[in-house]
Amino acid sequence: MGTCRDAVLTITDFLCLRDVERLNCACVERYFGGKRADVIVVFGNDLPQVAVAGCRAWIEGIGTWLLFCGGVGHSTAILRERMRRDPRYKRCVEKESEAELFAEIAAHGYGIPKERILLDTTSTNSGENAQNAWKILDEHKISKERLILMQDPLMQRRSYMSLKKAIPDTCQILNFAPFLPDCDEDLNPTGGRGEVWGRDRFLELLLGEVRRLRDDGNGYGPKGAGFIDHVDIPEKVEEAWKILYKTNLTAHGRC
Numbered sequence: 001m002g003t004c005r006d007a008v009l010t011i012t013d014f015l016c017l018r019d020v021e022r023l024n025c026a027c028v029e030r031y032f033g034g035k036r037a038d039v040i041v042v043f044g045n046d047l048p049q050v051a052v053a054g055c056r057a058w059i060e061g062i063g064t065w066l067l068f069c070g071g072v073g074h075s076t077a078i079l080r081e082r083m084r085r086d087p088r089y090k091r092c093v094e095k096e097s098e099a100e101l102f103a104e105i106a107a108h109g110y111g112i113p114k115e116r117i118l119l120d121t122t123s124t125n126s127g128e129n130a131q132n133a134w135k136i137l138d139e140h141k142i143s144k145e146r147l148i149l150m151q152d153p154l155m156q157r158r159s160y161m162s163l164k165k166a167i168p169d170t171c172q173i174l175n176f177a178p179f180l181p182d183c184d185e186d187l188n189p190t191g192g193r194g195e196v197w198g199r200d201r202f203l204e205l206l207l208g209e210v211r212r213l214r215d216d217g218n219g220y221g222p223k224g225a226g227f228i229d230h231v232d233i234p235e236k237v238e239e240a241w242k243i244l245y246k247t248n249l250t251a252h253g254r255c
Helices: 004-015 025-031 048-060 076-085 098-110 126-139 153-166 199-213 235-247
Strands: 037-043 063-069 117-120 146-150 172-175
Touching: 004 153, 004 199, 004 235, 025 172, 037 048, 037 126, 037 153, 048 063, 048 076, 048 098, 048 146, 063 098, 063 126, 076 098, 098 117, 117 126, 126 153, 146 153, 153 172, 153 199, 199 235
Parallel strands: 037 063, 037 146, 063 117, 146 172
Antiparallel strands: none
């Protein structure tokens, strides 16, 4: 496997799911058989960069609607503080839910019309994000045959599995992790625009996401919590997980 950095990159390559190389009209139309997306769905998290990526995708014209999902959870205060420290968004932090905070970025940072933005302000986990997203689109009678999904890159694969479980098989999902994380030799995360995770949180997320994707008694698969369908985790990813778990004892908080 090599170094701990190699292990990190092996895991991020697995978690940060992208179905196309670039999120532009040509790639999206190729993926969807000549059509663009009905909805760009953005699940809540503590990274303003994810909302920004969704906004840029909408402005690019690759989707008709922009749906932000996310209520109030453990990440909300972090998101609000990140926005407060950013001169572009420090006046947009009065809203309560992650979806509303993301919508503030869309409206005030990118001028996206409010009538093109849909909000789920009650969900507190990926499963509820997925279920509520489908319910909202159904209630508004919005076409939902083709969806683009964005999330914190480290949670992209699990969010995809949650959404896939909540919707009919006839619906197509295009995954696009908003950015691809990297790290230096000391495992400090890099990548993305602006502040990302601290080192310990980064490693906690990496280790915790692999655990949650497992189909065993401690995972989210059918043999565990049953939140998602079975996921095949490559052997090289499990090997990378063991390396990081053994060498970074302070990062076991979310494992």
